[in-house]
Amino acid sequence: MEEKKKLLEELEKQCSSCSRCGLCRGRHNVVFGVGNPEAEVMFIGEGPGEQEDLKGEPFVGKAGILLDKMLTAIDLDRNKNIYIANIVKCRPPQNRDPEPGEQDICIAWLRRQFAVVRPKIIVCLGRIAAARIIKPDIRIKREHGTVIKKGGVLMMPVLHPAALLRNPSDKPGAFQDFLDLQKLIRENCEHTYDGIPQYD
Numbered sequence: 586m587e588e589k590k591k592l593l594e595e596l597e598k599q600c601s602s603c604s605r606c607g608l609c610r611g612r613h614n615v616v617f618g619v620g621n622p623e624a625e626v627m628f629i630g631e632g633p634g635e636q637e638d639l640k641g642e643p644f645v646g647k648a649g650i651l652l653d654k655m656l657t658a659i660d661l662d663r664n665k666n667i668y669i670a671n672i673v674k675c676r677p678p679q680n681r682d683p684e685p686g687e688q689d690i691c692i693a694w695l696r697r698q699f700a701v702v703r704p705k706i707i708v709c710l711g712r713i714a715a716a717r718i719i720k721p722d723i724r725i726k727r728e729h730g731t732v733i734k735k736g737g738v739l740m741m742p743v744l745h746p747a748a749l750l751r752n753p754s755d756k757p758g759a760f761q762d763f764l765d766l767q768k769l770i771r772e773n774c775e776h777t778y779d780g781i782p783q784y785d
């Protein structure tokens with residue numbers, strides 16, 4: 586636990602002064618990630634929005650509140666038993682999608698986070714993250730909730746919570762995905778629901 590925590594803290598420190606791509610110019614904060622370094626489940630979004638940029642934490646705006654509610658419903662908690670990060674760590678201007686070139690550069694940080702946490706399950710929040718992590722031609726409206734195994738890691742794309750705020754009629758399907766995720770965790774994870782080591 587201490588080892589992983591220290592490694593993530595060191596990575597975050599390095600990342601906080603990153604200027605490898607142009608997104609560094611408009612940021613207030615680098616949004617590195619949040620969660621338990623021992624997490625077996627990692628959630629990955631596309632990039633910070635306005636609130637995330639101001640606070641330096643992923644998924645803290647309206648979409649983040651919805652995400653937290655959905656997580657709570659299946660006994661997950663960003664401060665206890667999961668880890669959350671984004672493909673790019675700095676806010677794209679006007680909340681545009683991160684460009685492929687920006688993703689190509691920034692994903693090196695995510696790879697290093699992944700190498701430390703070593704999750705068993707990755708949940709991709711929305712099309713951009715799913716296209717980058719799972720497969721480039723993913724049809725998120727059709728394929729959300731499906732599970733594939735890649736590089737020994739189980740991966741599930743889900744609808745982005747911001748998309749659910751825009752299209753509330755998609756919420757029941759998205760919630761079913763979370764129930765399926767809960768089952769997947771119970772079947773494949775050792776301590777997410779049972780005695781995950783806590784950190785301060």
Ligand code: SF4
Pocket residue numbers: 600603604605606607608609615673674675687690691694
């Ligand atoms: S988005 Fe990523 S690569 Fe670009 S400056 Fe921020 S941390 Fe560095």
